[in-house]
Amino acid sequence: MKYLITVLLLLFVVSLGSSYQCGYYSCTPGHTCTNSDGEFKCVYNKDELIISQIVTNSWYDPTNGVSVQVLANVINHTHRTIKNVIIASDVKLNNHQIWGAKINGFLIDFPDYVTIAPGKNYTFGYISYGVNAAHLWVQRVNSV
């Protein structure tokens, strides 16, 4: 079974022309692959916030195909404390499969109580269908 999953993953990765390889997984466009201490991350860097994503788990099931579990870390790269962060995603995620944030269509909404001080970060997790993490970018950020 493990062998089958590996073969399926490889087939998927090869067939995804628009994404590129980052370690065992692949990054979607707009992300940079980084590797520190053997840990590969897909990083989105847009001045204000840095979003880095790590695929922590993946599996195959006959209904949904390959799914990945992802840990997303958002770092405040500004001089101000921010809140009401909204992140956009290129795939529709499922409200039952996200931790530390809510899904509203293609948008990821941080809880109201979340504020991120300069240099601090916030982590949330989600499950997405497919072999790579969702393409995430910043939709809205408010200052406190």
Ligand SMILES: *[C@@H]1O[C@H](CO)[C@@H](O)[C@H](O)[C@H]1NC(C)=O
């Ligand atoms: C995120 O914050 C925690 C403590 O709040 C810290 O230990 C960790 O190194 C930070 N991670 C990044 C990527 O900045």
Ligand SMILES: CC(=O)N[C@H]1CO[C@H](CO)[C@@H](O)[C@@H]1O
């Ligand atoms: C102003 C400030 O503290 N910016 C920080 C935002 O977060 C990044 C990553 O931790 C730091 O490198 C910046 O110094």
